[in-house]
Amino acid sequence: xxxxxxxxxxxxxxxxxxxxxxxxxxxxxxxxxxxxxxxxxxxxxxxxxxxxxxxxxxxxxxxxxxxxxxxxxxxxxxxxxxxxxxxxxxxxxxxxxxxxxxxxxxxxxxxxxxxxxxxxxxxxxxxxxxxxxxxxxxxxxxxxxxxxxxxxxxxxxxxxxxxxxxxxxxxxxxxxxxxxxxxxxxxxxxxxxxxxxxxxxxxxxxxxxxxxxxxxxxxxxxxxxxxxxxxxxxxxxxxxxxxxxxxxxxxxxxxxxxxxxxxxxxxxxxxxxxxxxxxxxxxxxxxxxxxxxxxxxxxxxxxxxxxxxxxxxxxxxxxxxxxxxxxxxxxxxxxxxxxxxxxxxxxxxxxxxxxxxxxxxxxxxxxxxxxxxxxxxxxxxxxxxxxxxxxxxxxxxxxxxxxxxxxxxxxxxxxxxxxxxxxxxxxxxxxxxxxxxxxxxxxxxxxxxxxxxxxxxxxxxxxxxxxxxxxxxxxxxxxxxxxxxxxxx
Amino acid sequence: xxxxxxxxxxxxxxxxxxxxxxxxxxxxxxxxxxxxxxxxxxxxxxxxxxxxxxxxxxxxxxxxxxxxxxxxxxxxxxxxxxxxxxxxxxxxxxxxxxxxxxxxxxxxxxxxxxxxxxxxxxxxxxxxxxxxxxxxxxxxxxxxxxxxxxxxxxxxxxxxxxxxxxxxxxxxxxxxxxxxxxxxxxxxxxxxxxxxxxxxxxx
Numbered sequence: 001x002x003x004x005x006x007x008x009x010x011x012x013x014x015x016x017x018x019x020x021x022x023x024x025x026x027x028x029x030x031x032x033x034x035x036x037x038x039x040x041x042x043x044x045x046x047x048x049x050x051x052x053x054x055x056x057x058x059x060x061x062x063x064x065x066x067x068x069x070x071x072x073x074x075x076x077x078x079x080x081x082x083x084x085x086x087x088x089x090x091x092x093x094x095x096x097x098x099x100x101x102x103x104x105x106x107x108x109x110x111x112x113x114x115x116x117x118x119x120x121x122x123x124x125x126x127x128x129x130x131x132x133x134x135x136x137x138x139x140x141x142x143x144x145x146x147x148x149x150x151x152x153x154x155x156x157x158x159x160x161x162x163x164x165x166x167x168x169x170x171x172x173x174x175x176x177x178x179x180x181x182x183x184x185x186x187x188x189x190x191x192x193x194x195x196x197x198x199x200x201x202x203x204x205x206x207x208x209x210x211x212x213x214x215x216x217x218x219x220x221x222x223x224x225x226x227x228x229x230x231x232x233x234x235x236x237x238x239x240x241x242x243x244x245x246x247x248x249x250x251x252x253x254x255x256x257x258x259x260x261x262x263x264x265x266x267x268x269x270x271x272x273x274x275x276x277x278x279x280x281x282x283x284x285x286x287x288x289x290x291x292x293x294x295x296x297x298x299x300x301x302x303x304x305x306x307x308x309x310x311x312x313x314x315x316x317x318x319x320x321x322x323x324x325x326x327x328x329x330x331x332x333x334x335x336x337x338x339x340x341x342x343x344x345x346x347x348x349x350x351x352x353x354x355x356x357x358x359x360x361x362x363x364x365x366x367x368x369x370x371x372x373x374x375x376x377x378x379x380x381x382x383x384x385x386x387x388x389x390x391x392x393x394x395x396x397x398x399x400x401x402x403x404x405x406x407x408x409x410x411x412x413x414x415x416x417x418x419x420x421x422x423x424x425x426x427x428x429x430x431x432x433x434x435x436x437x438x439x440x441x442x443x444x445x446x447x448x449x450x451x452x453x454x455x456x457x458x459x460x461x462x463x464x465x466x467x468x469x470x471x472x473x474x475x476x477x478x479x480x481x482x483x484x485x486x487x488x489x
Numbered sequence: 490x491x492x493x494x495x496x497x498x499x500x501x502x503x504x505x506x507x508x509x510x511x512x513x514x515x516x517x518x519x520x521x522x523x524x525x526x527x528x529x530x531x532x533x534x535x536x537x538x539x540x541x542x543x544x545x546x547x548x549x550x551x552x553x554x555x556x557x558x559x560x561x562x563x564x565x566x567x568x569x570x571x572x573x574x575x576x577x578x579x580x581x582x583x584x585x586x587x588x589x590x591x592x593x594x595x596x597x598x599x600x601x602x603x604x605x606x607x608x609x610x611x612x613x614x615x616x617x618x619x620x621x622x623x624x625x626x627x628x629x630x631x632x633x634x635x636x637x638x639x640x641x642x643x644x645x646x647x648x649x650x651x652x653x654x655x656x657x658x659x660x661x662x663x664x665x666x667x668x669x670x671x672x673x674x675x676x677x678x679x680x681x682x683x684x685x686x687x688x689x690x691x692x
Contacts, residue, residue, distance in 0.1 A: 125653055125656070128657075128660075129656060129660060132660040132664070136663055136664060139667050139671075140667065146674075148675075148678050148679070148687070151671055151674055151675050151678065152675065152684075152687060154671055155625070155668065155671045155684075158664065158667060158668050158671060159619065159628060159632065159668070162632050162661075162664050162668075163619065163632070163635070165660075165664075166632075166635045166636060166639050169639050169643075169657055170612070170639050170642065172653075173639060173642045173643045173646055173650075173653075174587060174591065174646075176643070176646055176647055176650060176653065177588075177642075177647055177650075178591045180649075182653070197586070197587070197590070198590060198591050201583050201584070201586070201587040202587070204583070
């Protein structure tokens with residue numbers, strides 16, 4: 001089983017190169033190749049769930065570094081590959097309107113390769129390298145449309161992303177200076193207890209750096225521009241999984257398993273999470289652009305994940321990780337539907353679109369499911385994860401944070417219902433007279449995601465037992481990560 | 490010798506950020522890059538010096554040649570100055586405290602104190618440049634100055650640090666290429682390098 005790990009990084013890399021090459025033979029080959037590559041990755045991830053014993057760690061040693069797959073990285077890897085497969089299916093018809101589709105596939109495969117690398121690597125410096133591979137590909141993809149707005153958004157994203165990377169690299173430099181190693185399983189064991197104040201400086205660098213990558217509130221200004229300007233499948237990937245892999249996953253891994261969580265760090269992250277929920281939600285409320293509204297909503301939802309995880313209790317971590325997985329299902333769904341609407345009507349302005357539910361029933365129904373899930377209405381999956389986070393806040397005595405989470409949930413419900421009402425049920429526009437339902441592949445991927453939202457909500461106890469709990473165990477292992485991985489190597 | 494280099498690096502960095510004409514600023518940036526590379530060589534990592542020197546400065550020269558907008562708009566607001574000063578003081582204090590307090594693993598490198606002061610100063614100058622300046626090339630220069638600072642820190646930190654910083658330099662190089670390409674296309678579209686004049690997006 002261990003020999004499977006490098007293929008998660010190598011296969012998309014090869015697919016990226018081949019997509020450029022086979023385009024010369026036939027224009028349809030890059031489509032087929034990308035679908036097959038992502039299907040392979042998804043199948044391999046799902047298969048590992050059956051062969052990986054519960055709470056077991058898989059490792060693979062190459063040269064001086066190692067690849068590690070534990071419960072946490074497996075959960076996020078599943079989300080990444082599921083979203084990647086459905087997004088590639090969606091892109092097959094959607095990206096036809098852009099020139100250079102094979103370049104899109106090549107860059108997209110580079111993102112997947114970088115994200116898998118971040119999730120699987122056991123070395124903090126390799127984490128930085130893979131993060132930069134993924135980030136560089138996204139800078140190019142945000143500018144893929146080539147318009148003035150896209151270029152400007154991409155430039156700003158590149159600037160802020162690079163500053164974030166340099167802050168992270170400075171933190172890694174401090175770790176390397178003190179411990180003499182970049183292996184994540186060794187850092188926690190070697191770190192000298194007498195120099196805790198340096199740990200807080202490193203933690204501050206990492207909060208700022210990964211906070212910029214995850215678009216937590218004081219560092220969020222790039223996200224609405226970038227996620228609005230990118231083509232819809234790219235926005236779906238960026239909002240759905242990329243900021244979670246580059247930001248949230250790295251925060252969890254480094255703060256829990258490498259540096260060791262402390263009370264002060266937990267307080268700081270909880271505060272940032274609650275701030276993101278409220279400010280992201282309030283800003284989303286005032287947007288008139290459909291994709292921009294969803295981009296701000298992403299900030300708010302990532303706040304929930306950080307709030308849940310930073311509480312440090314098993315229930316809070318479970319809620320946070322469950323919400324991470326759920327958000328990777330419903331936010332791509334909503335972004336893809338926004339893309340379908342833009343594809344059909346040619347606009348994203350909320351007041352110009354109206355009453356499309358008769359012409360586009362699949363888009364309308366799946367958007368409705370996505371909106372209910374993200375606002376936390378039972379029986380959809382978003383309800384359970386938000387409930388766990390709020391309960392965990394109450395359980396730890398942080399009643400005000402629970403209150404903030406409830407308020408944020410209500411704000412989310414209000415602005416998504418506004419969207420539903422305006423777009424789908426209010427017949428005000430003449431733009432819609434000759435639109436038709438989107439291509440069947442686009443419909444298939446959004447239907448798959450909305451079914452996943454519904455099923456995960458109904459069968460949530462099984463989801464928690466088989467998907468979330470191994471990840472919670474891996475997080476709660478804390479600095480024991482070093483011993484677990486070191487023992488498995 | 491190290492003290493002379495230190496003086497040249499810092500003054501060239503300030504000149505690169507503050508000079509009014511863009512061509513002067515790129516020349517000063519080149520001088521700074523050369524001096525930092527000499528520092529790398531003193532610290533014993535020659536490969537890194539080669540990587541850094543060869544490409545980034547040349548890239549900026551190409552960009553300046555390709556664009557004819559050499560003016561530098563100035564729009565300093567008081568709160569920008571206050572927040573930047575506050576950031577630089579806080580960053581300097583905490584980073585210095587952390588760097589001087591940390592026990593160095595492995596060999597003791599040459600001129601630790603001087604190098605750490607240089608790293609903190611360069612990083613602060615870079616952050617200031619990115620945050621305050623409105624010209625795309627100045628912003629890219631700021632990013633590269635920060636990159637030099639971090640690489641210098643990696644090299645000076647421990648044995649084997651130059652291996653890490655070579656990778657980091659390659660990554661930084663790729664980022665610079667992407668940013669230069671974006672800046673060139675933005676210039677073609679708007680006819681200016683001033684980011685405040687091309688602002689179509691809000692917050």
